[in-house]
Amino acid sequence: MSQRKADYVDEADIEDDLDTLPEEETIEEAVANLEANGFEVEVVDTAEEALETVQSHIPAGVSVMNGHSTTLEEIGFAEYLSEGDHDWENLSENIWSIDDDEKRQVARREAQTADYFLGSVNAIAGTGELVAADRSGSRIGAYPFAAGNLVLVSGVNKIVPTLSDALDRLESVAYPLENERAQEAYGVESAIAKQLIFRQELDEGRTTVVLVREKLGY
Numbered sequence: 001m002s003q004r005k006a007d008y009v010d011e012a013d014i015e016d017d018l019d020t021l022p023e024e025e026t027i028e029e030a031v032a033n034l035e036a037n038g039f040e041v042e043v044v045d046t047a048e049e050a051l052e053t054v055q056s057h058i059p060a061g062v063s064v065m066n067g068h069s070t071t072l073e074e075i076g077f078a079e080y081l082s083e084g085d086h087d088w089e090n091l092s093e094n095i096w097s098i099d100d101d102e103k104r105q106v107a108r109r110e111a112q113t114a115d116y117f118l119g120s121v122n123a124i125a126g127t128g129e130l131v132a133a134d135r136s137g138s139r140i141g142a143y144p145f146a147a148g149n150l151v152l153v154s155g156v157n158k159i160v161p162t163l164s165d166a167l168d169r170l171e172s173v174a175y176p177l178e179n180e181r182a183q184e185a186y187g188v189e190s191a192i193a194k195q196l197i198f199r200q201e202l203d204e205g206r207t208t209v210v211l212v213r214e215k216l217g218y
Contacts, residue, residue, distance in 0.1 A: 013176060014172060014173045014176050014177060015168070015169075015172035015173055018123075018160055018165065018168060018169040018172060018173050019157050019158075019169070019173050019215070019218070020157060021156060021157055021213075021214075021215055022156055022157075022159050026126060026159060027043065027156055027159065027211065027213070029126055030124055030125075030126045030128070030159045030211075031043060031211065033125075033126065033127050033128030034124070034128045034130075034209055036128060037128040037129070037199065037200045037201065038200050038201035038202055038203075038204065038207075039128075039130075039201050039207050039208070039209050040205060040207065040208040040209070041208070041209045041210075041211060042208065042209075042210050042211070043211045043212075043213065044210065044211070044212055044213070045212075045213050045214075046212065046213075046214060047074055047075040047076070047212060047214055047216065048075075048076075049212075050075045050153055050210050050212045051075045051076050051077055051080065053210050054075070054077055054118065054151055054153060054210060055080070055086070057116075057149075057151055057208060058086075058088060058116050058151070060086075060087040060088070061087055061088070061089075062088055062089065062114075062115035062116055063088070063089040063091050063111075063114045063115045063116070064081065064088040064089065064090060064091065064114060064115070064116045064117075064118065065091040065092055065111040065112070065114035065116075065117050065118070065142070065147070066078065066081065066092060066117065066118035066119060067117070067118075067119040067134070067138060067139025067140065067142070068139055069118070069119050069120040069139070069153070069217065070120075070181070070216075070217045070218060071120040071153050071154060071155065071216045071217030072118060072119070072120060072153060074216050074217065075153060075212070075216070077118060077153070081093075081118075088116075091107075091111040091114055092111070094107065094111075095107045095108055095111060108138055109141075111142075112138075112141045112142040112146040112147065113142070113146045113147060113148070114142065114147050114148065115147075115148045115149060116147070116148065116149045116150075116151060117142040117143070117146075117147035117148075117149070117150050117151070118151050118152075118153070119132070119139055119140070119142075119143065119150070119151075119152055119153075120132070120152055120153055120154050120217050121152055121154055121158065121198075122158065122166075122169065122170045122173075122174035122218070123158050123160055123165075123166035123167070123169040123170055123173075123174065124154060124158050124159045124160070124166065124209075124211075125159075125160060125161070125162055125163040125165065125166040126159060126160065126161045126162065127161075127162055127163060128199075129163050129166065129197055129198065129199050130152070130196075130197075130198040130209070131163070131166040131167060131169070131170055131195070131196070131197055131198070132195075132196045132198070133170055133174070133175075133192045133193075133194060133195040133196065134193070134194050135182070135190050135191045135192075135193050135194070136193070136194070137193070137194040140194060140196045143196055143198060144196065144198065148206075149205075149206055149207075149208075150206060150207040150208070151207075151208050151210065152207065152208070152209050152210070153209075153210045153212065153216075154209065154210070154211055154212065154216070154217065155211075155212050155214050155215050155216030155217055156211055156212065156213050156214070156215075157214075157215040157216065158217070159211075163197070170192065170195070171192070173218060174218045175190065175192055177218040178190045178218065
């Protein structure tokens with residue numbers, strides 16, 4: 001594992017009741033509603049199992065890109081993508097090997113159309129919607145359409161009852177923690193500048209949500 005949420009948190013003020021481990025019945029209801037909205041869902045018990053599940057979903061020879069995700073770091077995917085034994089085209093590595101800023105930005109945009117794009121979300125409504133936000137859009141730009149396949153990994157702590165609660169979680173849990181991380185990592189504040197409510201996946205099999213029965217990410 002590379003990093004956990006605790007690495008970024010010291011005095012961030014979050015709404016704790018929107019960041020708890022739900023009852024099994026709540027998880028089952030969320031899974032059923034996500035599947036009814038066209039998302040493939042796999043539920044695993046541990047971060048280690050989540051990494052194995054993600055690996056099993058990505059075939060050899062495809063292009064792979066990921067947006068920044070503390071959850072992907074926590075399950076070990078970010079490290080595996082850069083150093084692991086796989087036969088994927090690592091677009092992120094290709095991008096950061098480009099010295100020219102303008103050419104790198106073009107490559108970042110092109111990478112949104114990767115065969116497989118990996119990321120996470122900031123909240124999951126028990127009614128079956130996914131909520132995610134970003135400062136630049138580089139993380140969520142691929143989610144609705146651009147990527148060929150999308151794999152989203154989330155701790156079950158992000159499940160909340162309704163879409164309204166999911167939007168509250170974005171504001172009162174995810175943003176304060178991401179803001180803390182951004183200031184520590186980059187020296188700048190974050191912002192909920194670009195926001196996505198992913199209500200349905202209409203392309204069968206395109207989007208898989210891997211739910212982990214652990215408290216991961218934010």
